[in-house]
Amino acid sequence: MGSLQVRAIHPGFGAEVSGLEPKVPLADDTIAQLRHLFDEKGLLVFRDIDADLRFQTYLSLLLIGEDPLANPDQSLDSPSARRELLVSNREEGGNAPVGRLLYHSDYMWRDDVFRLLSLYGLKVEQPTSPTMFVSAAHGWETLPDELRARVEGLYAIHGQNASYDVRSGGDADVLLPKFADEETIRLPIAFRHPRTGQTLLYVTPQFTQRIDGLSDADSEALLGELxxxxxxxxxxxxxxxxxxxxxxxxxxxxxxxxxNITYEGPARTLRKTFAPPPGANASKRPEFTTVGA
Ligand SMILES: [Fe+2]
Structure with missing residues (x-):
């Protein structure tokens, strides 16, 4: 215990962790420390770490409270766990290879929404595009009282066909994910996190279609304020x-x-994992086009 060093990234969320030796299994006290940190901070960054797919998958499951070594359904050596998913503008078949992505949570319209995502830098040429983060928990905590009162009790509908083409402000580089189904979900805007119990300001420009019960204009205006x-x-x-x-x-x-990311720009190949693993979601991976396509 105590071998991990932790540095806050932002007052609201995020921590950079150093001193983690990437091995399977990790010691129980290290697991407890990392789980606590993950629930508190929401974003953990490890730099200069030699993480293979097996370790990345193992840590992804551990942080959401699973025990991948005890649960045979989560076998780290199964063919599905060993399939590598790359977000890349270089590799053949790379996911979301180019384009700009508006803020979102992956698959937020499903009741089995992914609880954790991770990316590992395999090939990174500079200057590369960053990944940007905001916290919906911090967003709710800091929401002005007047706005909070207006959304309390309201529900939003999330799906694949949000107005991101409008919300992108005409940026032709914005990626439009196209999914095989038309599933939607209706959730409170003040959504309670199922594991941590935090209240979240749960709307995103990519996947929130509308606020239930409001006119199109009123819905879009209120979402704009949020x-x-x-x-x-x-x-x-x-x-x-x-x-x-x-x-x-x-x-x-x-x-x-x-x-935005382009094919001609610096190489950017990141290995992605989801927890829990995609399973039933696997066949529903989106196709991407751009607004300008
Ligand atoms: Fe995403």
């Missing part, structure tokens, strides 16, 4: 990628985005 609050520049964390960075975040409490 987005202005959520994405204030002083609460945004930009992760500037280097090779051998391991970044893990709570996909429910935090939202992520990225500026």
């Amino acid at each position: 987005f202005d609050h959520l994405y204030r520049p002083d609460v945004e964390v930009q992760h500037l990628w280097r090779e051998r960075d391991l970044v893990m975040w709570d996909n429910i409490a935090l939202q992520h985005a990225r500026p």
Whole structure:
């Protein structure tokens, strides 16, 4: 115990952790310390760490309270666990290879939304595009009373067809994810995090379609006010990628985005894991086009 050093990234969320030796299994006290930190901070950054896919998957599951070594359904050596998913503008078949992504939480319209996402820097040429984060928990905590009173008791509908083309302000580089189904979910805007119990300001420009019960104009106007609050520049964390960075975040409490990426730009290949693993989601991975396409 005590071998980990922790440095806050932002007063509201995020911690950089050093001193972690990437091995399977980790010691019980290290696991307890990391789980506590993850629930408290929502975003953990490890730099200069040699994380292979097995360790990345193991740590992803551990941080959401699972015990991957005890649960045979989460076998780290199964074919599905050993399938590598790359976010890349170089590798053949790379996911979301180019384009800008508006703020979102992956698959937030599903009741089995991913609880954790992670990325590991395999190939990073500079200057590369960062990944940006905001905290929906911090967003709710800091929401002005007047705005909080207006959204209390309201529900939002999330799905694949939000008005991101409008919300992107005409930016032709914004990526539009197209999914195979038309699933939606209706959740309180003041959504309670299922594990930590935190209240979240749970709306995103990419996946929130509308506020239930309001006219189109009123819904979009109120969402605009909430987005202005959520994405204030002083609460945004930009992760500037280097090779051998391991970044893990709570996909429910935090939202992520990225500026534009091109095929011609610096190489950017990141290995991604989801926890729990995609399973039933696997066949529903989106196709991406851009607003300008
Ligand atoms: Fe994403």
